Amino acid sequence: MIDVFVGLFEALDEAPKLPLVFWYVVWALFGLIVGSFLNAAIHRLPREGMTMSHPKRSVCPRCKTTLTWRENIPLLSWLMQGGKCRSCKVPIAWRYPLVEVITASLFVASAYVTGPMPSGLLAVRCIVLAGIVVATFVDFDFFEIPDQISIGGMFLAPVAVLLVPALHEETWLARAMTGDAALAIGGVERIPALVACFVGMAVGGGVLIAISWVGRLLYKRDAMGFGDVKLLAAAGGFIGPGGALLALVVASLAASVAGVGNVLRFLCLLRKRARQRDNGKPFAKSLASARIAGRYLPFGPYLGIGIGVVLLAWKNVVERFFSI
Numbered sequence: 001m002i003d004v005f006v007g008l009f010e011a012l013d014e015a016p017k018l019p020l021v022f023w024y025v026v027w028a029l030f031g032l033i034v035g036s037f038l039n040a041a042i043h044r045l046p047r048e049g050m051t052m053s054h055p056k057r058s059v060c061p062r063c064k065t066t067l068t069w070r071e072n073i074p075l076l077s078w079l080m081q082g083g084k085c086r087s088c089k090v091p092i093a094w095r096y097p098l099v100e101v102i103t104a105s106l107f108v109a110s111a112y113v114t115g116p117m118p119s120g121l122l123a124v125r126c127i128v129l130a131g132i133v134v135a136t137f138v139d140f141d142f143f144e145i146p147d148q149i150s151i152g153g154m155f156l157a158p159v160a161v162l163l164v165p166a167l168h169e170e171t172w173l174a175r176a177m178t179g180d181a182a183l184a185i186g187g188v189e190r191i192p193a194l195v196a197c198f199v200g201m202a203v204g205g206g207v208l209i210a211i212s213w214v215g216r217l218l219y220k221r222d223a224m225g226f227g228d229v230k231l232l233a234a235a236g237g238f239i240g241p242g243g244a245l246l247a248l249v250v251a252s253l254a255a256s257v258a259g260v261g262n263v264l265r266f267l268c269l270l271r272k273r274a275r276q277r278d279n280g281k282p283f284a285k286s287l288a289s290a291r292i293a294g295r296y297l298p299f300g301p302y303l304g305i306g307i308g309v310v311l312l313a314w315k316n317v318v319e320r321f322f323s324i
């Protein structure tokens with residue numbers, strides 16, 4: 001069964017050679033279309049009574065008009081309708097086209113890193129990035145990561161690794177188990193890649209469980225949601241144990257920068273209000289309030305950034321960080 005799929009991917013690899021730029025355009029358009037499905041997933045997965053197949057067609061959240069295909073074209077419809085519903089003129093959030101453009105950019109970036117010809121490796125990378133986009137935006141809105149993405153990812157990882165062992169081409173464990181002789185001939189083998197996948201899941205989930213355990217001991221409050229644990233566990237299956245740890249480092253850096261930015265944003269707001277009211281509120285007091293207000297940021301989006309960076313640029317990140 002696996003060989004059938006591998007054969008299919010190899011056949012695709014040998015598809016008639018088309019100019020590379022053609023493939024980049026294809027991936028960009030495909031990304032826009034997938035992005036509009038991701039918008040639906042972001043809207044529906046966290047909401048009761050909605051699934052990906054129900055309702056069948058998207059409706060305007062205000063006037064409930066069912067959208068026609070002309071109102072459903074990724075990016076174009078939004079631009080042509082000036083960002084408004086055609087029936088009731090309610091503004092449509094700019095986040096919809098943004099998600100489509102982000103998805104298209106990620107697909108093109110994957111094609112650039114992996115090679116733009118259709119391949120199993122490129123397909124898996126695009127699927128993982130699509131999952132991260134959904135997890136990120138749902139986490140921003142609801143402070144939770146849908147199980148369909150995190151647990152779904154844990155089930156998908158071993159299957160994907162069996163089909164495309166090259167996912168763990170850079171994973172030390174898979175390389176060591178394959179042995180130099182076999183590596184030189186055909187890259188990492190299937191069973192070593194599968195072992196790297198399971199160890200990656202254990203390390204990804206384990207490190208966050210350990211951190212939240214220590215956090216609870218030190219601060220007496222939950223520092224980490226279980227959704228984050230499941231997300232990094234799933235990611236570890238695709239990027240291996242070292243990749244999962246590196247993703248966490250990148251995520252923590254990104255979250256710190258965002259956290260400081262968020263506190264500054266609240267501080268500016270509070271100072272502005274203090275000036276308007278001219279109440280002479282001391283700066284230190286504003287800073288203390290801003291620190292409390294700015295503390296609550298979901299971690300999932302930054303975890304997503306870390307996973308995405310490692311997935312696409314693992315080698316570059318390692319060289320940049322450790323300069324070895």
Ligand SMILES: [Zn+2]
Pocket residue numbers: 060061062063064065085086087088089090
């Ligand atoms: Zn409407």
